[in-house]
Amino acid sequence: MTNPHSINPCVVIPVYNHQHAIGAMVNAIIAQDLPCILVDDGSSTACAQVLDQLAEKTPQKITLLRHAKNFGKGAAVLTGFRQAAELGYSHGLQIDADGQHCAADIPHFLELATAEPNAVIVGYPQYDDSVPKLRLYARYLTHVWVWINTLSFDIKDSMCGFRVYPLASFIALAQQIKLGAHMDFDSDVLVRLYWQGLKIVNVPTHVGYPTDGVSHFRVVKDNVLISMMHAKLFFGMLWRSPQLIARKFKGKIPSQHWAQINEVTFVTGMRFLFFVFRYCGRWPFRIVLYPVLTGYIIAKSTARAASNNYLQHLNAVDPTLNIKPGLRGVMRHFAAFAESILDKMLLWSGLFNFANTQYFGQGNVLNNLAQGRGGLFICTHLGNLELCRVLVKQAKGLKVTVLVHTKHAQAFNKLLAQIDPTSQLNLLQVTEMSPATAVQLMEKVAQGEYIAIAGDRIPVAPNPRVAFAPFLGQNAPFPVGPYVLANLLQCPVYLMFSLRTRDGAELYFEPFREVIQLARKNRDQALAELVREYAARLEYHCRRAPLQWFNFYDFWQKNI
Amino acid sequence: MQKLEDEVKQVIIDVLQLEDTTINDIDTNAALFGDGLGLDSIDALELGVALQKRYGIALSANSEETRRHFASVKSLAAMIASHKAT
Numbered sequence: 001m002t003n004p005h006s007i008n009p010c011v012v013i014p015v016y017n018h019q020h021a022i023g024a025m026v027n028a029i030i031a032q033d034l035p036c037i038l039v040d041d042g043s044s045t046a047c048a049q050v051l052d053q054l055a056e057k058t059p060q061k062i063t064l065l066r067h068a069k070n071f072g073k074g075a076a077v078l079t080g081f082r083q084a085a086e087l088g089y090s091h092g093l094q095i096d097a098d099g100q101h102c103a104a105d106i107p108h109f110l111e112l113a114t115a116e117p118n119a120v121i122v123g124y125p126q127y128d129d130s131v132p133k134l135r136l137y138a139r140y141l142t143h144v145w146v147w148i149n150t151l152s153f154d155i156k157d158s159m160c161g162f163r164v165y166p167l168a169s170f171i172a173l174a175q176q177i178k179l180g181a182h183m184d185f186d187s188d189v190l191v192r193l194y195w196q197g198l199k200i201v202n203v204p205t206h207v208g209y210p211t212d213g214v215s216h217f218r219v220v221k222d223n224v225l226i227s228m229m230h231a232k233l234f235f236g237m238l239w240r241s242p243q244l245i246a247r248k249f250k251g252k253i254p255s256q257h258w259a260q261i262n263e264v265t266f267v268t269g270m271r272f273l274f275f276v277f278r279y280c281g282r283w284p285f286r287i288v289l290y291p292v293l294t295g296y297i298i299a300k301s302t303a304r305a306a307s308n309n310y311l312q313h314l315n316a317v318d319p320t321l322n323i324k325p326g327l328r329g330v331m332r333h334f335a336a337f338a339e340s341i342l343d344k345m346l347l348w349s350g351l352f353n354f355a356n357t358q359y360f361g362q363g364n365v366l367n368n369l370a371q372g373r374g375g376l377f378i379c380t381h382l383g384n385l386e387l388c389r390v391l392v393k394q395a396k397g398l399k400v401t402v403l404v405h406t407k408h409a410q411a412f413n414k415l416l417a418q419i420d421p422t423s424q425l426n427l428l429q430v431t432e433m434s435p436a437t438a439v440q441l442m443e444k445v446a447q448g449e450y451i452a453i454a455g456d457r458i459p460v461a462p463n464p465r466v467a468f469a470p471f472l473g474q475n476a477p478f479p480v481g482p483y484v485l486a487n488l489l490q491c492p493v494y495l496m497f498s499l500r501t502r503d504g505a506e507l508y509f510e511p512f513r514e515v516i517q518l519a520r521k522n523r524d525q526a527l528a529e530l531v532r533e534y535a536a537r538l539e540y541h542c543r544r545a546p547l548q549w550f551n552f553y554d555f556w557q558k559n560i
Numbered sequence: 561m562q563k564l565e566d567e568v569k570q571v572i573i574d575v576l577q578l579e580d581t582t583i584n585d586i587d588t589n590a591a592l593f594g595d596g597l598g599l600d601s602i603d604a605l606e607l608g609v610a611l612q613k614r615y616g617i618a619l620s621a622n623s624e625e626t627r628r629h630f631a632s633v634k635s636l637a638a639m640i641a642s643h644k645a646t
Contacts, residue, residue, distance in 0.1 A: 433605060434605075434608070435604075435605060435607075435608025435609045435612050435618075435619040435626075436618045438605060438608070438609050439612050439613065442609070463601075465600075465601060484602050484605065487606075488605070488606065488609055518602075519577065520577045521577070
């Protein structure tokens with residue numbers, strides 16, 4: 001520690017009945033001329049003898065410590081690190097005895113530790129095909145918990161027992177708190193060191209599961225311990241969350257944070273939540289959801305501002321709704337959004353309860369359908385658009401093509417496709433309406449099919465055509481595309497709203513125009529009038545389901 | 561070619577309801593959009609649909625090529641003629 005630019009490392013290996021694998025590991029370490037502490041955690045006589053022989057063979061490099069009985073992996077590592085610190089080493093390199101870790105990566109780990117002596121260097125396992133899938137899923141659960149408990153994605157894999165600790169930080173932590181003694185140890189230590197402000201450096205390293213290797217993971221006992229550890233850490237996170245959040249803004253740890261989460265990562269998180277729901281119901285989902293949400297809100301400042309802006313408009317127009325802008329309101333708003341995402345996944349997986357779905361105005365649509373007349377649905381991002389898609393998929397004879405702007409929804413659609421491959425069947429991805437697409441849609445409608453298009457999203461085009469209409473007390477731009485399309489299709493037009501109720505859903509089909517004719521001369525006025533009417537109906541439903549507004553961008557922007 | 565160009569002009573007049581315009585008022589070489597005839601993106605869509613229906617030409621999404629074809633009556637007629645030839 002005298003020279004700040006070099007470290008003085010020592011390898012620590014917890015051993016419990018690994019007599020077959022330990023020899024090779026120790027030899028690999030000796031070959032690298034590193035000191036090594038073996039901690040015999042109450043192994044059998046056979047294993048103890050192997051360890052004794054190893055220590056006698058290279059006494060100048062190997063220190064053998066022994067627990068009289070088995071205390072657990074965590075306890076063994078702790079014993080080893082205490083000894084290493086007493087011997088004056090600055091860093092402890094922990095590696096498993098069973099040979100699943102790649103000793104050849106040790107120099108790389110130590111290089112990284114030398115470059116950042118105050119960081120924890122953690123192996124990020126790259127598995128080969130020998131690893132059972134179930135094992136990976138089980139690990140994933142822990143990953144998500146760790147992400148929640150650190151409010152960050154800084155720790156990629158908290159369970160990998162191949163890592164380098166700065167011993168001073170480690171020992172200080174061990175003196176403050178009783179660390180997990182068993183398989184819960186690795187995650188526990190890492191999350192707590194992260195809380196203390198240590199930087200985590202993730203290093204990809206090859207990990208195998210040799211079939212003849214001995215794993216001491218006790219399925220029930222260790223899983224219970226691990227769950228309890230996560231729960232304990234969760235509450236620890238809750239009261240530390242202000243510091244954890246503040247730290248992001250101070251930039252004390254300059255690495256990847258929530259702010260850099262892309263949509264795909266968000267979807268990965270949602271996939272896990274879905275898994276939780278499937279097996280445990282809605283409540284654990286909510287318990288998991290809120291911390292995830294907190295992090296998301298912190299990260300997405302644009303979405304956060306958009307939500308607050310919406311709530312301000314809403315509150316100004318109708319204070320009796322009692323939804324105030326501010327952090328609490330934004331939290332409620334995002335919670336509704338997350339629940340809607342869950343609903344969407346339930347819908348496509350067939351788990352959504354349709355018993356309490358109420359329909360309004362579907363008679364008109366069904367009549368037209370019976371006569372073989374197609375039509376156009378203009379929808380909204382208020383409520384649950386997915387509900388429409390699933391319901392129409394179930395309705396006999398009703399064929400609907402939904403036009404989507406892929407740029408917004410690619411990752412989410414990918415997730416839906418994994419849950420139900422047929423979910424993509426009626427999606428048509430359109431960024432700009434071309435004559436060819438329009439003709440294709442006209443043919444569909446002529447055959448009695450329906451087209452659905454959102455009336456509240458401005459297309460991702462360089463100069464989108466919009467018309468302004470009052471919405472919640474201020475002019476907002478709306479796309480004119482749906483009405484231009486209606487003019488081409490020459491078919492009945494409906495507004496479609498789908499709202500989530502407490503225990504079900506409501507679906508509205510509102511006849512809008514028998515046919516839309518746009519005369520070129522007064523086209524702009526005609527479009528403005530159509531948009532005004534749409535906006536008025538949207539506002540009406542919006543005030544009935546105020547938290548189900550899912551347009552998280554500046555809706556009232558003035559410059560298009 | 562003259563005949564085809566006149567046909568295209570008539571389609572433009574019909575589709576876009578240019579009531580006071582005759583085919584003689586439209587310059588074969590003038591730009592359809594912007595300064596020339598003053599058409600916009602909605603007009604382009606309607607025109608494209610009409611041409612596709614009449615001549616069977618498929619105008620795909622947002623390609624530079626489509627924009628080039630829509631530059632003038634002359635270019636539109638040329639495209640239709642080349643489509644007919646194949």
